[in-house]
Amino acid sequence: GESVGLHLPTLSVQEGDNSIINCAYSNSASDYFIWYKQESGKGPQFIIDIRSNMDKRQGQRVTVLLNKTVKHLSLQIAATQPGDSAVYFCAENNVGGKLIFGQGTELSVKP
Amino acid sequence: ETGVTQTPRHLVMGMTNKKSLKCEQHLGHNAMYWYKQSAKKPLELMFVYNFKEQTENNSVPSRFSPECPNSSHLFLHLHTLQPEDSALYLCASSQDPWEPSGGGTDTQYFGPGTRLTVL
Numbered sequence: 001g002e003s004v005g006l007h008l009p010t011l012s013v014q015e016g017d018n019s020i021i022n023c024a025y026s027n028s029a030s031d032y033f034i035w036y037k038q039e040s041g042k043g044p045q046f047i048i049d050i051r052s053n054m055d056k057r058q059g060q061r062v063t064v065l066l067n068k069t070v071k072h073l074s075l076q077i078a079a080t081q082p083g084d085s086a087v088y089f090c091a092e093n094n095v096g097g098k099l100i101f102g103q104g105t106e107l108s109v110k111p
Numbered sequence: 112e113t114g115v116t117q118t119p120r121h122l123v124m125g126m127t128n129k130k131s132l133k134c135e136q137h138l139g140h141n142a143m144y145w146y147k148q149s150a151k152k153p154l155e156l157m158f159v160y161n162f163k164e165q166t167e168n169n170s171v172p173s174r175f176s177p178e179c180p181n182s183s184h185l186f187l188h189l190h191t192l193q194p195e196d197s198a199l200y201l202c203a204s205s206q207d208p209w210e211p212s213g214g215g216t217d218t219q220y221f222g223p224g225t226r227l228t229v230l
Contacts, residue, residue, distance in 0.1 A: 043201050049218060
């Protein structure tokens with residue numbers, strides 16, 4: 001079946017270190033992927049997206065990598081800051097046109 | 112702020128009450144969405160409206176009734192809810208209309224949500 005999931009429910013990193021959050025998807029026909037950040041008490045906030053014709057895209061302090069061979073998506077956050085503490089969701093646009101969300105990884109940044 | 116507002120932010124209601132959730136987007140977008148977010152579960156799409164017309168009802172019980180009077184406002188009317196309906200209800204909007212047949216890949220911008228508790 002189609003599903004999007006994250007490898008780890010929680011991730012703890014030291015302030016200043018790089019963070020890597022992973023996501024696996026099962027639908028090889030998906031052509032668009034998004035990472036969202038959700039802070040406590042707030043709705044999901046768009047971070048970065050990538051289309052299936054790309055394998056890497058960079059934003060400000062964030063990089064998304066797409067490996068279509070193994071159906072794997074990752075979000076890299078450089079120099080992680082306390083303000084990066086949140087739950088991170090990946091989402092996949094499947095052939096039905098719906099965004100399918102993963103369960104999320106909670107990132108905690110230790111000072 | 113994402114340009115999508117929701118009211119109220121918190122709502123407690125009994126199973127016999129009738130209440131409404133409101134969403135407003137200030138982005139000039141053409142599509143609006145209702146999602147349900149339960150604890151430890153992924154976001155679940157409930158309804159989609161393109162240009163004020165409902166294009167998706169994701170098998171949502173009839174005790175949830177959406178209304179979209181114009182492309183900037185979206186309501187979710189609630190009646191005779193169950194305790195298992197307690198969740199965070201999120202509204203989102205996107206510039207491009209959502210396409211049920213696929214290809215709709217426009218980014219969705221979310222509001223802060225309404226935390227609903229049904230007693």
